[in-house]
Amino acid sequence: MYPSQLDTIVALATPPGLGGVAIVRLSGMEALPIAQALSGRQHPWEPRHLYYSPIRDAQGQILDRALVVYMAAPHSYTGEEVAEIHCHGGMVVAQLVIDLCLERGARLATPGEFTYRAYLAGKIDLAEAESILSLIEARSKGAVYLAAQNLGGGLARQLGGLKDSILEIVAQLEAQLDYGEELESLDPLWLKERVTLLGREIASLWQEAEEGRLVVEGLETVLVGPPNAGKSTLWNKLLGQERALVTPYAGTTRDQLQEYLYLEGLALHLIDTAGLRESSDPVESLGIAKTREALERASLVLVVLDGSQELSSDMSELLSDLSQKPQLKLLVVLNKRDCGVLLSPSDLQERFGLTHVCQTALKWDQGLEGVKRAIVELGRSGREVSDGALSLSQRQRQTLLGVRQAWDSLVKGVQAEAPWDCLLLDLHQALRSLNELTGQDVSNEILERVFSKFCLGK
Ligand SMILES: Nc1nc2c(ncn2[C@@H]2O[C@H](COP(=O)(O)OP(=O)(O)OP(=O)(O)O)[C@@H](O)[C@H]2O)c(=O)[nH]1
Ligand SMILES: [Mg+2]
Structure with missing residues (x-):
């Protein structure tokens, strides 16, 4: 190479x-x-x-x-x-x-x-090499500390215990296969308990990796709403800079704008989008199609509405769609309070079962703090409590997924009392994926892929 x-x-x-x-x-x-x-x-x-x-x-x-x-x-x-x-x-x-x-x-x-x-x-x-890359690419304090945990072989040590436990099961099953007659037979209950216990450990590793991903990549946060409601105004105010164009003309934003924002330790990937409406302008329509794609990927959606106007049927439909997505965190911002109030928070809360609705006059900096508080509250809510966060590269996350899948298959096998050699296939697969995760068993192709991401001089 x-x-x-x-x-x-x-x-x-x-x-x-x-x-x-x-x-x-x-x-x-x-x-x-x-x-x-x-x-x-x-x-x-x-x-x-x-x-x-x-x-x-x-x-x-x-x-x-x-x-x-x-x-x-x-x-x-x-x-x-x-x-x-x-x-x-x-x-x-x-x-x-x-x-x-x-x-x-x-x-x-x-x-x-x-x-x-x-x-x-x-x-x-290899895991340390990947952490060095994460450290170089870190965009936040949290991402730095997380990547630094893996320097000095932290990840290999953390996963070493899990690997030893899997090897112990492998040794027991292989002994049964090879010297079954001479040995006391294996207690199926022991096997079931070990497999369940380690399954929990793997699930919690996954949870920690997800937590880590959130720290590194930020919560995918999308601002949507009708044109002219004040989405770009909010995006600018949250970031504390006049980046997005703000004009009195509907349909100003077309290309998506994205930035990283850190609010009280919460990392957000904040995306401003083109306002949603029927448009005959081909460029604006492209922007609107992109808004819909961004909505699909979002974890947190900020719907910005002009609260001095009646709720349009489009927006009513959007709110009822979004409020039915169970995993989605939803915040509605009723802007332009200075122009009058035709939409009240309690009305929307009742109609759509919303938990977070803020009233603002963003142009005059009113209500911004409330929006920030709601974002932090929503961003932190619903996250399962885990002991910590784990910094994994995309490649490593993929291999951890491999461990999970092998384990799911193993659990099914154990429940169905499958023969030892079938169970061993899953166990070996889990071990292979674990070794790949820590970089002990990787092909040249993978090495090439990892190192090619580095910059010159590193
Ligand atoms: N009166 C009043 N005007 C506001 C307020 N917030 C934003 N505006 C104005 O509303 C207009 C539209 O604001 P933008 O932030 O560009 O709205 P947008 O939702 O990004 O619009 P598009 O990009 O066209 O979809 C601008 O002239 C803003 O100055 C507010 O709280 N009160
Ligand atoms: Mg805009």
Whole structure:
């Protein structure tokens, strides 16, 4: 997948562009000789000591003064010889330093190659590599802490106990198959109890992963309503910035706008949509079709209505549809209170069995706090209490689903008193999926997929 692992690789470890400092990172056998050549400093090179050195080009001309550090194998991120040159940030300096490294025999690293080498050297397992990616991509404080839990092999440890328990059942069943006559027969009650107990553990892992997904991705929250009701006004006010266009003309928003919002620790993926109405304008109609798609995916819907107007039959239909979806959290905002009140919260609550209705005059900042409180209350409600949250990549969630499915099939088998070898098939499948989850048993294709997501220089 990657070009030769024997090469010394180089890349910018910090984001490109203007900045105080840029770090050029080298890994491989030639890392130290190249750093020595560039800095003109032969020895001593104490590992992990920063040396302040001029950096010279091939003609001996100084192009920067930098801090250079060397990390001896195997005590480095990649487990190899590593050197880092902390030069001045900017568009050109770091690129020139990289060019000098290339001239001296290094090769440009491919995205994720440093972390891939760390994985090959056994410095980190695949689950840790994925957590490093989650950490880099984290958009909230919660997501950072969650990803950090898995660094240092946390996930493998957490799942180790479950794996041992499954292996214990496997050992018992295999012994029965191989030496059945010589052994005391297995107590079916013991088996049933173990399988039920571990099933509960797997279900709670799933719950924790869902909780984690919510922290990382945010609750899918969609603003809908008729045109001109004030959806974009609300979207802007919640985010505290004038991002969406707000005009007195109905049909202003067409493309969906999305942002992440954090309210009292609750992460929301907040989507502003085109107002729902019959429209002959083809562009607006496309926007409206997208609104309907977003509604299908939503976990929380904020229906924004102009409370100074009668409820239209469209909106009445929408409210009765949405209020019948059992999993959906629904908040109705009756806006434009300053223009009069034709829709009262109690009336709507009664008609549609709604729990959360707010009255606002968003243009004048009235009622915004109430909307925020209702969002937090709804966002937190109905979430099953679990011990914690688990940060899993999409790939890992998929494998955890595999564990669940194998276990469901096992439970059915145990209930139907299926033969031991049938039960063993499910148990082995669950183990395979668990190993895949922690990255102990993965194909090259999966490795490639994981590492290709990294940015250059990581
Ligand atoms: N009087 C009054 N006007 C408001 C209030 N909230 C929003 N408006 C105005 O209503 C108009 C429409 O607001 P938007 O936020 O663009 O409405 P929208 O629902 O996003 O509209 P579309 O994107 O066209 O679907 C703008 O002129 C706002 O300034 C309010 O509480 N009172
Ligand atoms: Mg709008």
